[in-house]
Amino acid sequence: MLEKRRVYTFIKTIVDFIGSLLGLIVLSPVFLIIAILIRLDSKGPIIFGHTRVGLNGQKFKVYKFRTMVPNAKEVFDNFTKEQKAEFEKNFKLDNDPRITKIGGGLRRTSLDELPQLFNIFKGDMSIVGPRPITEKEISKYGSNFKKAFSVKSGLTGYWQANGRSDTTYEERVKMDVYYAENRSLLLDTKIILKTFVSVIKRDGAV
Numbered sequence: 001m002l003e004k005r006r007v008y009t010f011i012k013t014i015v016d017f018i019g020s021l022l023g024l025i026v027l028s029p030v031f032l033i034i035a036i037l038i039r040l041d042s043k044g045p046i047i048f049g050h051t052r053v054g055l056n057g058q059k060f061k062v063y064k065f066r067t068m069v070p071n072a073k074e075v076f077d078n079f080t081k082e083q084k085a086e087f088e089k090n091f092k093l094d095n096d097p098r099i100t101k102i103g104g105g106l107r108r109t110s111l112d113e114l115p116q117l118f119n120i121f122k123g124d125m126s127i128v129g130p131r132p133i134t135e136k137e138i139s140k141y142g143s144n145f146k147k148a149f150s151v152k153s154g155l156t157g158y159w160q161a162n163g164r165s166d167t168t169y170e171e172r173v174k175m176d177v178y179y180a181e182n183r184s185l186l187l188d189t190k191i192i193l194k195t196f197v198s199v200i201k202r203d204g205a206v
Helices: 002-026 030-041 074-075 083-088 099-108 115-120 135-150 169-182 185-201
Strands: 047-053 059-065 127-128 154-156
Touching: 002 115, 002 127, 002 185, 030 059, 030 099, 030 127, 047 099, 059 115, 099 169, 115 154, 127 185, 135 169, 169 185
Parallel strands: 127 154
Antiparallel strands: 047 059
16 A cells, blocks of 8 residues: 555656646746736736645745735725625635735636645645645644645646535645545546536536
8 A cells, every 4th residue: 555655756756847847848838827917907926825724734935926915914904794704614705805906807817826836846735635724724624624634735626616605614634634535536527527617617616
């Protein structure tokens, strides 16, 4: 079993490196178009890095296309009690006033996540794995945190391929643990294919 996991990890590392490199090359025109649209839509950086927690609780910068207004923190501070309660519960908010016009489209299509190909190329992340989380979200995992993040975080994962925002956080935790315990090349392939279908159909889009 241990030897099988080592082979799996070795193959996955190679696939991550080659896949992210090819993705960055092939999608470079898409990166350029999105960068122009973001710049025309609002002021601020095109790509930003947000500190997240991944493999074994390690912190790293996750890269994303900016989807929020430059004064997002100020807008957040002015949230109503209801909005703050919703955000504290799910770490997301329906009709978030911080999201820009372009940002909404990027989130619905998951294109805002494309810069994470740089994270994969650097070795911070994998193509498939549990989504990296903020420090505040660790408490949501409780005793399951160590198991769920015993593997590298992913650009996509079992949770994203099975409903994304249509699932509760408790269900997300269970899915992350399931992936960590049952990861394999076959499961990774199924997740990637299912993610493409979900994105195209916009199932559970944020």
